[in-house]
Amino acid sequence: MSDLLERLRGRGWRMTAQRRVVAEVLDGDHTHLTADEVHARAVVKLPEISRATVYNTLGELVSLGEIIEVSTDRRAKRYDPNAHRPHQHLVCSRCGAIRDVHPTGNPLATLPDSERFGFTISDVEVTYRGVCPSCAS
Amino acid sequence: MSDLLERLRGRGWRMTAQRRVVAEVLDGDHTHLTADEVHARAVVKLPEISRATVYNTLGELVSLGEIIEVSTDRRAKRYDPNAHRPHQHLVCSRCGAIRDVHPTGNPLATLPDSERFGFTISDVEVTYRGVCPSCAS
DNA sequence: TCCTACACTAGACACTGTCTAAGTCAAGCA
DNA sequence: TGCTTGACTTAGACAGTGTCTAGTGTAGGA
Numbered sequence: 260m261s262d263l264l265e266r267l268r269g270r271g272w273r274m275t276a277q278r279r280v281v282a283e284v285l286d287g288d289h290t291h292l293t294a295d296e297v298h299a300r301a302v303v304k305l306p307e308i309s310r311a312t313v314y315n316t317l318g319e320l321v322s323l324g325e326i327i328e329v330s331t332d333r334r335a336k337r338y339d340p341n342a343h344r345p346h347q348h349l350v351c352s353r354c355g356a357i358r359d360v361h362p363t364g365n366p367l368a369t370l371p372d373s374e375r376f377g378f379t380i381s382d383v384e385v386t387y388r389g390v391c392p393s394c395a396s
Numbered sequence: 397m398s399d400l401l402e403r404l405r406g407r408g409w410r411m412t413a414q415r416r417v418v419a420e421v422l423d424g425d426h427t428h429l430t431a432d433e434v435h436a437r438a439v440v441k442l443p444e445i446s447r448a449t450v451y452n453t454l455g456e457l458v459s460l461g462e463i464i465e466v467s468t469d470r471r472a473k474r475y476d477p478n479a480h481r482p483h484q485h486l487v488c489s490r491c492g493a494i495r496d497v498h499p500t501g502n503p504l505a506t507l508p509d510s511e512r513f514g515f516t517i518s519d520v521e522v523t524y525r526g527v528c529p530s531c532a533s
Numbered sequence: 534t535c536c537t538a539c540a541c542t543a544g545a546c547a548c549t550g551t552c553t554a555a556g557t558c559a560a561g562c563a
Numbered sequence: 564t565g566c567t568t569g570a571c572t573t574a575g576a577c578a579g580t581g582t583c584t585a586g587t588g589t590a591g592g593a
Contacts (some may be wrong), residue, residue, distance in 0.1 A: 264422065273570060274560055291566045295549075314550065335549060349507070349515055358513055362506035369499035370486070370524055376495055378486055380526035387507055389517035410539060410590055432580075446542045451581065472580060534593100548581085557572070563565090563574070 270323065277332065280305045281316040285326060291357045293335035302334060302390055332388055347384070351391035365374045400462060407460065417442045418453040421464060422477045428494045430472035466492055468523055484521070488528035496526065 261281055268274055273294040275339055284292070284300045292300070298313040320326045331350040339355070346359040347366075366383040400419055406409055421429070421437045429437070435450040454475055457463045464476040468487040474494070483496040484503075503520040 275559070275571065277572070293549090307573080309575095311551080311574080312572055315571085349511075349513065349517070350517065352518075358515075360507060360511040360513075362511070363508055364506055366503075366506065366522065367524075369501055369503065369522070370497060371500055374486075374497040374499070376486065376497075377529035377532075378488065378495075378524075378526040379532060380486070380524050381489075382525040384523045384525070385503065385506070386460060386520075386521045387504075387515075387517050388519040388521070389515040392514035395514075412590070413538065414541070430580090446544095448543080448582080449541055452540085508558075536593085537589100537591100539588105539590085542586090546581105546583075546585095549579090551578075552576085553574105555573085557570105558568105559570085560568100562567085 261271075266325070267323070267337075272319075276305055277308050277312045278316050280294075280308060281313060285320070285338060290341065291329060291337045291339055293337050297338065301366055309348065329357070331355070347386065349387040349389070351394055352388050353394040356393075358392050403462070404460070409456075413442055414438075414445050414449045415453050417445060418450055419457075420457075422457070427478065427496075428466060428474040428476055430474050433471065434475065442477060466494070468492070484523065486524045486526070488531055489525050490527055490531040493528050 263286065264279065267278070267282070272278065280301045282391055283304070284297050287300070294314055295310075297317065298308070298310050301313060303307050317326070321328050321338075325340075325342055327342045329348060330339045331337065331348055332355060338385060341359055341381050346361050349358045349360045350356070355378070362377065362385060366385055367380060370380065400423065401411065401416065403421070404415070408525045409415065417436060417438045420441070421434050424437070431451055431454055432447075435445070435447050436453065438445050438450055454463070458465050458475070462479055464478075464479045466474045466476050466485060468474065468485055469492060476496070478496055483498050486495045487493070499522060503522055504517060507517065
């Protein structure tokens, strides 16, 4: 975590209490939080932090590549602090639980040239859906 | 299209002008419309159709498996009438254009057992992202 | 034709996210 | 250390998408 703060400072980020709190929340063991969940946890540590600041800070962290936006359902975006290792997501279609997973092979290679329609493809997102053990039992 | 209406009638759907119009809109050559786009087109044919009816009808068509919900960005859901042939999506990250694509292999097979965490996996969504030829030029 | 359960409408409401104007403060500099 | 400045934060309005409800309408069977 202090790593993250150091990296951000090194990139010219002005270090404020609000940004520190958001980074701390993301570094907790609750991954894949929504923006409002991040806000709720941040408010515990810093009651006057505003929703707009949380949204701004999350957006900045995303554009800096420190966290990843995930949208496994059509509800709120979720934020994944595990940005430094490529991975995909496995989602329970009942309870919405999310796990990071690491498929074999290169997902980009599955799309033949004839199906690329001239696009320059840079990224692939794979979402596996199913029922988790708790919901199945 | 009359096929679709027949299938729906066969499943006990009460056939109303509103449902017919929504089905007709989806059957047009504009695929991947948002709910509000469907509503806008439906209003042209049936001015008094309400937004709630369009949302309800789309939801029913999805649960009947006649259309597919697609969420390639975090804006509105889009509806894909191409539900009867498995496919994935290729999205332009600049203009948002969407193409149906057909990757090789079985995307489910890319997740090893050790990465399934006891989930019973039933579905995989793959979204390829890149820049389309028009945006690249 | 009549009846009734299902469908539709208008509009309020909820959730998520964005924007703005005004105030605050981190950090560089004297 | 104290000043200055522009980046940052705040509160709250606003926008887009989707859901829900109460009252009304109507498709389709008897």
